[in-house]
Amino acid sequence: MTTRAVPPADTAFFPLDEQLQLPPTALLPHAHQSLVRLGTHLPFGQAAKEVQALLGIRISEASVRRCTLQAGQIAEAIQSEQAHPEAARPRFPLPAAPVVEQMAMGSDGGMVPLRGGIWGEVKMAVFAQVNPSTAKTEQHSYFARLADASIFADLASAEVTRRGIAQARQVCAIQDGAEWLQGFVDGHRHDAVRILDFAHAAHYLGQVAEQGQQQGYHVPARWLNVVLHELKHAGPERIMRHLQWWKRARPLPAVTDALRYFGKRLAQMNYPQFQAQGWPIGSGMVESANKVVMQARLKGAGMHWEPGNVNPMLALRGEMCNERWEESWQYQQRWRNDHHHGQRQQRSLQRRARCAQELRALILHICLRLPSSTFAPQPSSRKGRTEGQKRWGRQTFSHRMLQDGSAKK
Template identity: 45%
Template sequence: MPFQKAAEMLDDFMGIRVSRIVSQRYAEEAGAAYEQMQNEEAERLEKEAPRAKPCADKIQISADGAMVPLLHGVWAEVKTLVIGEVQPEVEEQGEQVVHTRNLSYFSRKTTAQEFQRLALVEMHRRGVENAKEVAAIMDGADWEQGFSDYHCPRAVRILDFAHAAEHVNNIGESLLGEHTPESQAWLKERLHRLKHEGPEKLLGEFQGLQRQYPQAQAISGNLAYLEKRKDQIQYPQFQAHGWPIGSGIVESGNKLVVEARLKGSGMHWAEYHVNPMLALRNIICSDRWKEEWPKIEARLRQQARQRRSQLHQSRIAVPPPSIPEGRVPNLDVALISYISTQIEQKDCPPKLKKNPWRNFKCGKALYQRPVSPKI
């Protein structure tokens, strides 16, 4: 929720009054601390490669991007990874349905290469490498396929069914018009065949359309996309093996984790505040706040101690310069300057702060400089 709303709720329910600025500063400091902890953990995992904990038998991973508004009208992509445990099939309204539970999230605004490296923290925490079977259900973007290659090359690759349907729909609308009853009926029949019969016959039909309309870029372009991912649209096989065929968990994750907090009305973020907020959103939406907050608190206390130590070191008086050998009878110029400076600082009264109470009679006496008695 917005910082102002959070401050108001804290006052209403706990009787603790803080300003919006204070709540924002504390949240950003906590998020930055947790982001730093995860970055350090990613480096440790890369160096030590420890064994992961046991995991569920069937795991689904899905990744996608969502745009968030930054300052000065700039938009940036936030990448999100969702990991979940695939449950056995259940019958709902006469159909077999597969659900994915125990979801956890990892989000960052960074490059694709850096994201796949940093996401090692969540992949290791969930023990994905120990799962018997893993399905990578993505929407077909190149960086998402690279993510799967990096983390689990043995995973079953599944193209999100809704994304495949978009390309089938593009072919139909190029022939029958956009949003016409004919194109909708055509699409419904083809998607049913794709879902229950597989892509072979459907791709053969599209190849015939390409030969019939060789100048139609919509047909040739979308056909090439589907042919390139033929192994990823074998939906009857995937369903028979108990896999979901949609990446809805990451689509909803974009809305729940990213857009619900960073894409509100009138919101524009400084770039360096995005990842700290995402780090906090990840643990909140993954139901891990009680587990992770003590670690964040310990890191914040450690940082506070370091700041106090640095401040204390900066206030230690500088020792007087040593007198070079051979110049003992005569005081060194630097030493004389040092001594005179110390004397002046002790003799001079402290600098008075500007205070509105000095304008009142009752306050003048408190702020008058001490007058030395005349001798």
């Protein structure tokens, strides 16, 4: 009696799984989605406890981590595909961008702890609609990645397109003046009104006051408030002349740094004009984005992340904070179905190739076991006189000649 080998469990397929959209886990769809949502909000160990408390499902911390990061990898792949819509009909299309009068965009970087005691810079972009009557931003959306500046700018193009930055009539870019931020603005909206974050400018002036006091110079208690009021309501001209006087009378490294930094960004410090146009002058939306999207989940006590796990978690955090979780989850289901369908097709092709190879081997095996005479060429049956007729001189007659009676007797 012969036994057949049973295929591995991961190669089996039950058609009802696809029809019911069951995840590749032991959980039902609602439990699976709830687990991933909790893993996106909370540390994995705490999320496992919440799953047991809310759903009555006992699951390990490792399982929560695995399911959450797998969902994050799919979300990251979908967002990357949306940033490069090469197909005429993309699988995950972006909705039509609205036309808005004024939009604001901001970018910044934040550090996240990685394994090995090192830190990585997570780049953050935030987009918002501007209310010109109050100069405040609303309807914020975020995009974050652990990547260098060029790759980040490329991947963020999907969110830029979705928020209609190119279609907006006016756009301002509020930032701290770093060089890579200028390149980000150039690539997506080169004509944007560029505004140096007022808090960043105040930081340089605060360092001047602090170093002056440390060196024993007389710095009035209200000096910083006065110069900041002057900068906000009158512009940077008088502040620059005042810093030049400081450089001559009280040479300090902070004064030199402020002059060099402000000198390259005077056009971005025209705060009275920006406020008159209804633009915000502070990058509070970027600072809050770093806290809400990245720090709230990735900078907990004792956390150290593998570099490959940062972007999947940031992809999930972005969808959660952008209030697009349901849309993202539907796209993830479609991605899983397409991926499983492609795997089944690949396994089918592999089985066909394997069967063809086994058939060829079987035929070769049979041929080698047969005697060589089996494959010897057989004499061909040719028409005409046989060997006996040739030997005895008999003559052959055709059927027509016999009927005509013309054959010799």
